[in-house]
Amino acid sequence: MIPSADQIATAAKAAQGKGLPPVHLWNPELSGNIDIRIARDGTWYHEGTPMTRPGLVRLFSTILKREGDAYFLVTPVEKWRIEVEDAPFVAVDFTAAGQGRAQVLTFTTNLGDTATAGEDNPLRVTRDPETDEPSPYVHIRAGLEALIDRKSFYRLVELGAHHDGWFGLWSQNRFFPIMPSEDLDRA
Numbered sequence: 001m002i003p004s005a006d007q008i009a010t011a012a013k014a015a016q017g018k019g020l021p022p023v024h025l026w027n028p029e030l031s032g033n034i035d036i037r038i039a040r041d042g043t044w045y046h047e048g049t050p051m052t053r054p055g056l057v058r059l060f061s062t063i064l065k066r067e068g069d070a071y072f073l074v075t076p077v078e079k080w081r082i083e084v085e086d087a088p089f090v091a092v093d094f095t096a097a098g099q100g101r102a103q104v105l106t107f108t109t110n111l112g113d114t115a116t117a118g119e120d121n122p123l124r125v126t127r128d129p130e131t132d133e134p135s136p137y138v139h140i141r142a143g144l145e146a147l148i149d150r151k152s153f154y155r156l157v158e159l160g161a162h163h164d165g166w167f168g169l170w171s172q173n174r175f176f177p178i179m180p181s182e183d184l185d186r187a
Helices: 005-015 054-062 150-158 181-186
Strands: 032-038 044-046 064-067 070-074 079-084 089-097 104-109 114-116 123-127 134-141 144-148 161-163 166-171 174-180
Touching (some): 104 134, 104 144, 114 134, 166 181
Antiparallel strands (some): 064 070, 123 134, 166 174
16 A cells, blocks of 8 residues: 555655655654565556656655665655665766865766765665676665666766775765776776
């Protein structure tokens, strides 16, 4: 069961003019599982069918909460577990301002969220153990990450630098390693 329109409207009204709803303050008992899945490409599905109403998907994304490895849609009175294949967001673009250590990387997600890489929103890269394919992520908010899409990652690599034996990226005076410099030299 999807949270009722009244519950979603109440959550949205609580957040009106104040940014995102305070999901970190909402801790109701688990209501159960709901057949909502966020695919690796950022598409939201309900009962196996893509959700085609962008406004509804955006609204749901504002009441998304992560606890450990589990994801939930929460309101002040309900908590529904959903499936997230990889990350709940996809970073589809970024801007870069400045250079070197002073560079600032700001990401935009498929749902319109923005996050500037830095102390509060770190970048990380994992590698598939079988294919060695990188999967880059940026923290968006409250433990929720965005998988950085391929075109953006290629653009980011062009901005990369070497530091202390690593190839990586600077943003807000913080270095985010991507891979050892020696591995890049072999590639």
